[in-house]
Amino acid sequence: MVKKKVLRIIAIIFPIIGLIHGLISYSSTIFFTWLLIGLWIIFTMKIFENIKRHREFNSPHNTAFFVILPLFIGIFYSIWGSFTGLLGESLIGGVYFSLWSLIFAFPFIMYGLYSLYRCFKKYNVIYFGKKSVKARMLGYILSFSVLILIIAYWITFYNFTLLDLNLLLLFIAIVLILIVFGFTSTGSSIPTLTRDYIAERTRRINNLTTPSTQRQRVHTTRTTNTSPSTRTTTRTTRSRTQSSRTTPTSHRQTARTRTTNTTRTTRVKPTSKVRDLNKYKPRASYLTVDDFKCIFCFNLPKLPGDRGRGIVVCPNCRYPAHADEFKDWMRTSNLCSRCSAVIPSGFRRNPRIVSVKNYLIIYRHFLKKKR
Ligand SMILES: [Zn+2]
Ligand SMILES: [Zn+2]
Incomplete structure (x- = not known):
């Protein structure tokens, strides 16, 4: 994998540069600074990789990784700015803000603040691995520990360094977040399940899981639909x-x-959720009853026998399967058992399930059409 290789190269090159530069200038801080630059690049790449993965699965960033890590990386690199041998000269008089703070610390401080804000406003829980913590609770703990950390740092190094602008900003922002979102607002409550809300969600989910193969398959040659x-x-x-x-x-x-x-x-019906029947039409030139049988158990979906089971159709071949059997199959394979097409990961995690009742309407519709 290319990514691993890049990481390894970074892990080797930066200590070497640091060693050489450090030896030339007889400074161990310079060596550590180069080491930290290397680590920073690795962190940043990791974060982007995680963001990408989360986007793929369409999951929110409410994990400890996104909430806690950037904040502390930002603080650490801010502080290191005062000791760095590189890019460490303050750009502004009176407070400390160097190129180092701008490049290596500022983005993480901002991201950390954004995560903190989301702890209070957006998330209900934050995940530590498989365990979850109340988001507001973690927000308070994080806010206060960061505030205490900054104060402790200021007291300890009061005589040696200028006031760090990054940390000052962070301090003020956290106090503001605590006042505005932490103490006054009640945070995000779970929305009430109105009919409109459900319809809206269904529409969004349907859009998300629309198999991309179908979109690619759209022909550009337009036959006009005059009659x-x-x-x-x-x-x-x-x-x-x-x-x-x-x-x-x-x-x-x-x-x-x-x-x-x-x-x-x-x-199909004014109340039915199934709007585009062709999304459920198996890819076969001549449809028979057999094309609507489950690809795993070869039974035609029926009521009341299949009550509560649900049907999933393959995004590629659109052959149906019982939702439970489909999910079982997806545990061991990411290919459709009938057409062997790769099932997109988003669909695998969150397949679009049609109720058996609606599927009966769908296949009766197609079989009726044929006659
Ligand atoms: Zn089945
Ligand atoms: Zn298939």
Whole structure:
């Protein structure tokens, strides 16, 4: 892996530079400074890597790693600024703020403050590995320990160093955060489950888990949809705006094109959550009942036998599986058991589950269409 290699090179090169530079200038601080620069790069890369991973899984940054580490890295590098042999000259008179503070400490201080703010406003819990701590509680503990740390530092080194601007900013910001969010506001409460809220969430989740393979498959050749088929089902409600909105999307140049057009604008039921039936249509040129059987147990989803189980369709081949069997399978494989396509990690973690009731509507719709 390239990343590991880069980390190893950094871990070797910076001590060497430090050693050489330190020997030339007879200074151990310079050696340590180079060492710290190397460590800083490794930290920064680690943080970006973690952010990327969290984004992939769409999970919030409420782990100890994101909340605690940046804050203390920021403080440590701020303090080291006063002792560094490199870039350590203060740029402003009266207070200490050097290039070193700006580059190595300031971004982490800012990120740490942002995390602290989120402890009070956004998160409910912070995770330490698998254990969780109340976010507000951790916010208080962190805030006060940082305040105490800064005061202790100021008292100890009062005579030796200038007032560090980074730490001063941090101190003021933490006091403000404590006053504004810590003591006055009640923090984020869990939103009430109104009908609108649920609809909004469902829409967002549906957007998140829309398999990317489908989007890539959209053809650029536009066949104009001037004569929509009249063979729509009785339940079809087609509005002009809806059909014009859906025109540019996927037209396959097969005999299925026409049914595609009509089903795009078909709604199953006003109350149903399933809006785009084609997302659940197995990729087969000729659909039979067999195409709607679970790819694991080969049973057709049915009620009341499958009550409460749910159906997941593969984002690639769109063949159905019982949600529980799909999740079991995903524990040992990341490939679809039918088409062997890689299931995107987001989908694996949070597959879109259709209720059996809705799936019955879906497959009956497709089988009826065929006749
Ligand atoms: Zn099954
Ligand atoms: Zn598949």
